[in-house]
Amino acid sequence: MLRNSKMEEKNSAEFRMVAKTMQGLEEVLGKELIRIGARDIEVHNRAVSFVGDKGTMYKANFLLRTALRILMPVTEFEANNEQEFYNGIMNIDWSQWIDEKNTIAVDCTLNTELFHHSFFMAQKCKDAVADQFRNKTGERPSVDKDQPDLRINVHITQNKVTVALDSSGSSLHKRGYRHDTGRAPLNEVLAAGMIQLTGWDGRLKLIDPMCGSATIPIEAAMFAANIPAGYFRDYYAFLKWRDFDSDLWEKITEGAINRINNNPVEIYGVEISSNTLKKGRENIRNAKVEDLIKTFCADFNTWDPPAGTGIVIMNPPYGERMDKDDITTFYKAIGDTLKKKYAGYSAWILSSNPEGFKSVGLKPTRRIHLYNGPLECRFMKFEMYGGSKRTKFQNPQQKEPS
Numbered sequence: 103m104l105r106n107s108k109m110e111e112k113n114s115a116e117f118r119m120v121a122k123t124m125q126g127l128e129e130v131l132g133k134e135l136i137r138i139g140a141r142d143i144e145v146h147n148r149a150v151s152f153v154g155d156k157g158t159m160y161k162a163n164f165l166l167r168t169a170l171r172i173l174m175p176v177t178e179f180e181a182n183n184e185q186e187f188y189n190g191i192m193n194i195d196w197s198q199w200i201d202e203k204n205t206i207a208v209d210c211t212l213n214t215e216l217f218h219h220s221f222f223m224a225q226k227c228k229d230a231v232a233d234q235f236r237n238k239t240g241e242r243p244s245v246d247k248d249q250p251d252l253r254i255n256v257h258i259t260q261n262k263v264t265v266a267l268d269s270s271g272s273s274l275h276k277r278g279y280r281h282d283t284g285r286a287p288l289n290e291v292l293a294a295g296m297i298q299l300t301g302w303d304g305r306l307k308l309i310d311p312m313c314g315s316a317t318i319p320i321e322a323a324m325f326a327a328n329i330p331a332g333y334f335r336d337y338y339a340f341l342k343w344r345d346f347d348s349d350l351w352e353k354i355t356e357g358a359i360n361r362i363n364n365n366p367v368e369i370y371g372v373e374i375s376s377n378t379l380k381k382g383r384e385n386i387r388n389a390k391v392e393d394l395i396k397t398f399c400a401d402f403n404t405w406d407p408p409a410g411t412g413i414v415i416m417n418p419p420y421g422e423r424m425d426k427d428d429i430t431t432f433y434k435a436i437g438d439t440l441k442k443k444y445a446g447y448s449a450w451i452l453s454s455n456p457e458g459f460k461s462v463g464l465k466p467t468r469r470i471h472l473y474n475g476p477l478e479c480r481f482m483k484f485e486m487y488g489g490s491k492r493t494k495f496q497n498p499q500q501k502e503p504s
């Protein structure tokens with residue numbers, strides 16, 4: 103009894119955390135954080151900070167679709183040279199989270215003239231942690247760069263060192279359902295963010311007519327059915343921490359899994375390459391959403407979409423390997439097909455190719471600035487009004503009223 107009440111007291115202690123994300127997804131992430139009960143949300147560049155307790159941290163890792171990592175700040179100190187940095191790391195009691203049998207990794211970013219090599223400072227941090235354990239026990243934690251039990255995040259601005267624990271341990275875009283991909287797959291976090299930016303709520307038909315490895319259809323299906331983002335992921339660093347509360351984690355994951363719904367949803371994935379679609383279909387099966395997504399091996403320009411209204415979200419090839427004439431032809435065909443076959447739909451296109459967008463030949467009603475890895479992109483919305491006779495009634499499935 104005493105143990106439980108003490109445990110509850112510890113678990114309900116609140117602290118500030120930072121959810122890292124991609125540029126352009128900060129507002130969406132802020133809204134997701136509100137939905138999981140986080141407080142005092144502050145939006146930054148590629149990050150959102152928030153206040154919550156240990157349960158909020160578990161929820162953030164398991165539920166957030168647009169977060170890359172959840173950092174838990176530990177301390178800040180000043181360091182003007184390597185020795186002061188080493189001492190500052192040594193002053194943290196690392197046995198609060200792990201013991202010498204666990205594995206560690208260190209990420210370091212620098213914004214300072216005092217230190218020059220982030221790799222070297224990460225090494226220095228790792229040495230300090232290792233030395234602390236070796237001095238006490240004669241043994242030291244080993245390094246695991248991929249799935250460590252404790253990932254330490256060090257950020258140095260001038261002489262200010264901020265140390266945080268990366269509770270996720272590896273990027274949360276690694277959902278666990280995608281093993282094989284086509285060329286240039288979208289990051290899952292970016293796909294989830296794009297879907298939420300469109301305002302789609304699962305009720306309209308959603309079509310990805312160039313779906314590749316099916317990232318957009320899968321993220322849309324998981325979003326609509328309320329399948330937790332981390333449902334298929336079995337690794338988070340905090341699971342190995344000394345203060346890990348398995349009862350609390352079980353309660354949170356079970357509660358979320360019970361909220362998965364069976365709402366009807368219509369999602370379509372179309373892909374011209376049978377080889378790529380094979381991989382997409384396998385990912386759809388891995389994510390257990392095959393009942394929610396219909397796939398077609400077809401050319402977007404000849405495939406007939408279901409009649410009525412809906413939303414198109416697409417990530418066409420950006421054309422890095424095409425010459426200018428090919429880009430113009432390719433994107434013009436996209437615009438023509440949208441006009442001809444998608445009256446009543448709204449279409450969202452992600453591309454880094456400004457020439458391509460020009461060739462689409464439609465006026466965007468929204469433009470959102472996003473990054474796909476290092477590539478600066480626009481995510482543009484085009485309304486395919488059903489109003490003009492030309493666009494509305496070129497679709498043979500729709501009859502002109504008498």
Ligand SMILES: C[S@@+](CC[C@H](N)C(=O)[O-])C[C@H]1O[C@@H](n2cnc3c(N)ncnc32)[C@H](O)[C@@H]1O
Pocket residue numbers: 283284285286287288289311312313314315316317318372373374375378400401402403417418419420
């Ligand atoms: C940038 S990739 C899409 C990646 C995808 N979002 C993912 O996460 O894997 C573009 C895809 O469009 C497909 N594609 C190109 N032209 C097409 C067309 N006319 N119809 C359908 N798919 C097409 C390519 O084969 C490629 O898989």
